[in-house]
Amino acid sequence: MFLIHTHFTEVSGIQNTKLFPYKELKMATGNFHYSNKIGEGGFGVVYKGTFRDGTVAAIKVLSADSRQGVREFLTEINVIANIEHENLVKLHGCCVEGNHRILVYGYLENNSLAQTLLGGSNSSMQFSWSMRHNICLGVAKGLAFLHEEVKPYIVHRDIKASNILLDKNLMPKISDFGLAKLFPDNLTHISTRVAGTTGYLAPEYAIRGQLTKKADIYSFGVLLLEIVSGRCNTNRRLPVSDQYLLERV
Template identity: 90%
Template sequence: MACFSCLFSRKKTFSAEQTIEIDEEVSGILNTKRFPYKELKMATGNFHHSNKIGEGGFGVVYKGTFRDGTMGAIKVLSADSKQGVREFLTEINMIAEIEHENLVELCGCCVEGNHRILVYGYLENNSLAQTLLGGGHSSMQFSWDARRNICIGVAKGLAFLHEEVQPHIIHRDIKASNILLDKNLNPKISDFGLAKLFPDNMTHISTRVAGTTGYLAPEYAIRGQLTRKADIYSFGVLLLEIVSGRCNTNRRLPLSEQYLLERAWNKYESRELVELVDTSMGGEYDEEEAQKFLKIGLLCTQDIPKLRPSMSQVVKMLMGEEAVNDENISRPGLLSEFTALRGQKDNSGMISEGTGKGGNSSSSSENVTTSYATMTFNSIFDRSN
């Protein structure tokens, strides 16, 4: 009984210290508006379930309407989520000081008692995961022009994080559910809870693995070596998804078609890439440009990280300002191979960063822990099965 008593008293002490630490850190962020909890409670109808627009391992996201009629996406951190507290602070620190048309806008936060809440601008068309890749859950149709605009917008947002922000930022969780769309289908990169700063003098960061299976670069998933090339790999997978209109993994398909990246490489080798283009467009697209985008996706997912282009190069290739050389495309790091090595996967496909000491130490596949690692505004459906 004494042991249980000791454990409970430790938990209470940690929570109190944690609260003080968070209050001090958030109070030091000068450019972030502090919302009263009462105001957010009113905006969401007392956090009514009808206003819920997303849910994950670290809490729930609600649509909120403020007194002046403006709307917001209100991300409520679960009170007992230790990992989520770190993400809460990371998310504020990463985007409070930066602004770009292809990044979500942080409007403010709430830190009152045990309440930890982030307030973002509301985006009318949810995420790519719900709309384009929604598997029939959405009636939205995406033209080729819309897809091109989304691809270029996401690439510009990532190029900004990788090359213009100082120190550079690695997102670590680029995926369809983290690409939100406004009323004009302009893309916004969201969820910076796993992001890492990357100083100029670093060649890589050795860290425990965090992200989403299907989008993880092999060298990062297996060895924990993080560089900007890991984000570029994830973008390449996303690019293939946008052009093909399907998720990177679909186990309802025949085995030879389950993994999009593997299928794309096979089609590239047999000179049949056009067969991957989404048939829902009814043939109304630029065939040459669509195949070029698929080739760029393969360039971004090459097995050897140094062969992958930078995001600024990707932007130029997507916009037709730089040629895509077929001879530069080598074999990708295939999802089906490195997930077999890792051998661990939870229902959401999420991999979390370890919460113990030594979180920035080098890790290998046995250090990977599985949990609901990040919460996105709109990741309601599990589309990996």
């Protein structure tokens, strides 16, 4: 009974978004075959899926013990479904059937900045200064759109290299809106539980839980350092004095 109620609550909370049948996503990914897996994190696994009409998509399957619960799942859908910008990922739809919670995004050929630029020996891609400049500019445009043009404006709360995806032309797209917060015009800040990724958190947010646009700007600044240096902000395999990028700047 709880499962049925939860399913109804989630579906009724989804607006302006296509609902995909689970069997269609299962077929598109070859029964979620490991050869189609393109990413994995605390939320679950992302697969490359090809539909009958030839459309290719990134299919994000939330694991049963995902850090992204029902609230974050609905937030991600309703935030990104109603906005569109060349530097934001495009949500095509979702699946809510039984215990399955799945998001369907446009497929981006060059994965994330974490994999391509910061992946070290795992990536064969070379980034020129011009390419890095364009990526920085694209992310800045995406953030400016969220902060200034969307009403109510949106604070992402988890800007980091693994949430910046690259298309075939290396145009950056901000992804993963599960932690996003919408700000009414009359609020300058929100007091909330701290969420995000260690190493990217603004000090005033991490310490006091006061969230403003500046939290995203701080995270973006850390990301800029990573893009320019080609180094992760934290690398515990290095000597202690070199582990934290911000302390080296």
